[in-house]
Amino acid sequence: MTPPIQADMNNIGETKEKILELLLHNGAMTAGEVSDKLQIQKSAARVHLESLKTLGAIKSKFQIEKMGRPKKVYELTEKGRELFPRKYDLFLNLVLNKIAGKKGEDEAREIVESVADDVASGIRARISQENSGGNLERSLRIISDASNEMGFVSSLEKDEKDNSYCIQSKNCILYKVASSNQKTICHGLHDRIISKSLGQSKAGVRVELKECMALGNEYCRHVIRSVA
The missing domain is CATH 1.10.10.10 (Winged helix-like DNA-binding domain superfamily/Winged helix DNA-binding domain)
Structure with a gap:
């Protein structure tokens, strides 16, 4: 059936x-x-x-x-x-565990980071085309839109008190994998996509993961702020 x-x-x-x-x-x-x-x-x-x-x-x-x-x-x-169940997360988890077992966790993380860099490269190209002026808020909105297209159900908000921005994601597309490989997936993939999309972590901009679904929070929340 x-x-x-x-x-x-x-x-x-x-x-x-x-x-x-x-x-x-x-x-x-x-x-x-x-x-x-x-x-x-x-x-x-x-x-x-x-x-x-x-x-x-x-x-x-x-x-x-x-x-x-x-x-x-x-x-x-x-x-x-x-729309029919597909166990992508199960097989990705097995692949990561196999790589970590044979090559070590650092090798597994490097592979995930390489994937993040490829994704970020595409988003950077989109930012260059749609936001040639380099406006931070516009760049973050493009990143949030791209996250939505990937299934993260993301939204961008600005904190007027300190001029920081927040990308909140209500759906983790790799939740089961992230639960077992939080550092590799949440930092090596999700964090990295955002920071690299801004251009090599964009000098003067810091991206921090403040809340994480893999750690039991209701959503993932990345705070992005300009630093001196």
């Missing part, structure tokens, strides 16, 4: 979940084929399919037949496939 769809899709309803499972197992299907499998009206199946298409979970195309008119079929998008 297919594992249940993850919590972020629980609000789509049982019928849509069944449709996604059908498309996962059977590949592209017509509205008529879906209605037959679920024993619902074809019009109802089409409404659910179009709704899932609007959500970006499925897409449609016309399939050419040897005889007769082309038929409209629906299939999962990559976003739709991602």
